Amino acid sequence: DGGITQSPKYLFRKEGQNVTLSCEQNLNHDAMYWYRQDPGQGLRLIYYSQIVNDFQKGDIAEGYSVSREKKESFPLTVTSAQKNPTAFYLCASSSEGNQPQHFGDGTRLSIL
Amino acid sequence: KQEVTQIPAALSVPEGENLVLNCSFTDSAIYNLQWFRQDPGKGLTSLLLIQSSQREQTSGRLNASLDKSSGRSTLYIAASQPGDSATYLCAVSGTDSWGKLQFGAGTQVVVTP
Numbered sequence: 001d002g003g004i005t006q007s008p009k010y011l012f013r014k015e016g017q018n019v020t021l022s023c024e025q026n027l028n029h030d031a032m033y034w035y036r037q038d039p040g041q042g043l044r045l046i047y048y049s050q051i052v053n054d055f056q057k058g059d060i061a062e063g064y065s066v067s068r069e070k071k072e073s074f075p076l077t078v079t080s081a082q083k084n085p086t087a088f089y090l091c092a093s094s095s096e097g098n099q100p101q102h103f104g105d106g107t108r109l110s111i112l
Numbered sequence: 113k114q115e116v117t118q119i120p121a122a123l124s125v126p127e128g129e130n131l132v133l134n135c136s137f138t139d140s141a142i143y144n145l146q147w148f149r150q151d152p153g154k155g156l157t158s159l160l161l162i163q164s165s166q167r168e169q170t171s172g173r174l175n176a177s178l179d180k181s182s183g184r185s186t187l188y189i190a191a192s193q194p195g196d197s198a199t200y201l202c203a204v205s206g207t208d209s210w211g212k213l214q215f216g217a218g219t220q221v222v223v224t225p
């Protein structure tokens with residue numbers, strides 16, 4: 001079945017540590033997105049990529065980095081510069097902009 | 113900057129009642145509006161997408177309307193079931209934002225047997 005796989009499901013970060021969240025899709029979609037969700041809030045866009053080897057900052061990119069070296073993969077690194085990283089992170093993809101976005105099941109990141 | 117609001121934040125109804133969920137947005141220059149469902153600890157499932165030129169969209173027991181000029185969308189769920197319990201989010205895509213979605217905070221729905 002086609003879909004989006006996020007791993008790990010739960011992740012713990014120590015102070016000063018960078019961590020990387022994985023997102024893989026087999027939908028052959030060009031566009032991929034990373035969102036952050038805090039309790040009781042909607043999703044906020046961190047980064048998005050329209051096509052391989054290209055990505056753009058979203059509304060809350062500070063303290064995060066991404067790469068898009070392969071069409072099917074869009075990993076997100078939460079750096080030590082992100083002072084409040086505890087949140088639920090969701091990855092999505094779409095065939096192109098303004099088409100329905102398909103979501104993975106998320107990664108919950110917590111601070112040790 | 114586009115702002116999306118969903119009121120109420122939470123809603124509880126007995127099984128069989130119709131659900132009415134509201135979404136409002138401040139900038140009417142939208143490309144489309146989507147409704148999503150989110151189960152606890154899970155990702156989002158797309159329910160309906162309404163293009164800016166459409167007035168409504170239907171899928172089974174779900175019907176979503178769009179009034180772009182007044183900045184409102186309503187999601188109707190007919191004859192609610194306990195399995196409809198979830199959080200429902202709406203999101204809009206602006207005409208100049210290339211698919212970037214602005215989300216509301218969601219309405220948490222509980223359908224009691």
